[in-house]
Ligand SMILES: *[C@@H]1O[C@H](CO)[C@@H](O)[C@H](O)[C@H]1NC(C)=O
């Protein structure tokens with residue numbers, strides 16, 4: 001009895017001592033840790049000493065220099081490479097070359113950059129947009145790394161050389177990989193490297209019939225909401241009823257009056273009128289009579305308007321898990337809405353879809369898959385933002401209104417909330 005007891009006792013002492021020693025050691029290490037930032041005291045070799053040039057404050061803003069083929073910047077490129085890979089770590093690949101072409105003209109920070117995705121068959125459309133908008137454009141271009149790659153690069157080169165407005169106004173960021181249709185990742189690339197405070201997320205096929213940049217100046221209250229990051233500003237989208245009428249943008253209406261007259265003749269209607277969930281929340285019947293900006297009150301989780309938002313970090317990024325057709329843009333706008341950002345519609349501005357004749361396969365499998373994914377995703381986002389808002393003391397503020405309204409539609413969500421309250 002006695003011997004085994006003393007063995008247990010010794011064992012206890014041993015464990016206690018080693019625990020104490022280990023803990024002490026860890027604390028000591030932590031206390032020493034800051035030194036590793038300034039010197040090379042660590043002999044272990046696990047934490048490499050940093051050279052004085054190597055600065056942890058490296059930001060993606062510094063990316064522009066990496067296009068210089070300048071060896072002095074090589075190291076910069078490597079650390080930025082890691083940042084990019086983390087930035088797009090949920091994407092299926094992340095081979096990004098920002099500022100492959102860099103616009104010569106710089107714009108004030110308060111300006112609005114059109115943030116868009118462009119495929120090879122839309123290069124000419126992008127070029128037209130550059131000449132029409134004459135403002136900052138940030139375009140993400142995906143290039144499939146295969147035998148056609150050189151051909152695509154030559155085309156791009158041609159289109160840039162051929163139009164000085166492309167050179168003046170358009171930043172082009174390349175995504176070179178074999179993953180097609182990672183739309184949300186491409187959207188994020190275009191946004192990330194936009195060089196102004198505000199971006200307009202636009203499909204390049206849409207023609208800007210008016211100039212939202214100047215219109216916005218007429219509504220200082222709305223501008224203020226945008227500046228505070230509380231508003232996403234919707235520019236209503238339309239299309240021609242007969243697709244052939246939408247081929248030549250020179251014929252498009254340029255005023256709301258003309259547009260309404262075309263609407264009365266049933267020549268033009270809301271975009272995707274056969275699928276009202278996509279744009280219906282804009283409330284077109286309200287818009288026709290509106291003279292002031294108004295707030296979207298009948299939000300739908302399939303709503304996918306074209307919006308101007310603040311670029312800053314409080315605006316959620318597009319979820320990159322959505323690859324391929326279906327739900328990708330809606331998911332992007334859902335998270336923006338849930339985060340507490342309100343949708344406000346501009347009363348005089350509008351976009352019209354330009355008809356194009358590119359072969360467009362129906363990808364119903366992708367749509368089906370993404371629809372399912374979107375259902376899971378909405379639930380996840382509701383829980384994530386609810387926790388975040390509770391933790392940050394925002395739950396009882398108006399910031400949580402959108403979430404409370406929308407997430408209550410998810411079955412079981414209120415139960416989850418109750419559990420959250422008892423565990424935190
Ligand atoms: C394209 O892919 C090949 C291998 O398939 C690779 O060696 C090459 O570096 C890639 N090019 C780019 C620009 O990513």
Ligand SMILES: *[C@@H]1O[C@H](CO)[C@@H](O)[C@H](O)[C@H]1NC(C)=O
Nearest residue numbers: 124127158159160161162163
């Ligand atoms: C070059 O631009 C002109 C008009 O400025 C256009 O007619 C022509 O098709 C363009 N060429 C290419 C290769 O894009």
Ligand SMILES: *[C@@H]1O[C@H](CO)[C@@H](O)[C@H](O)[C@H]1NC(C)=O
Nearest residue numbers: 276277278280281298299300
């Ligand atoms: C929004 O979605 C609901 C179903 O959740 C539907 O009943 C309603 O008509 C939709 N509203 C619009 C404007 O499409």
Ligand SMILES: *[C@@H]1O[C@H](CO)[C@@H](O)[C@H](O)[C@H]1NC(C)=O
Nearest residue numbers: 283284285286287289297298
């Ligand atoms: C849309 O606007 C009309 C006209 O202002 C209004 O009567 C209607 O209630 C609105 N619809 C929704 C769903 O808010």
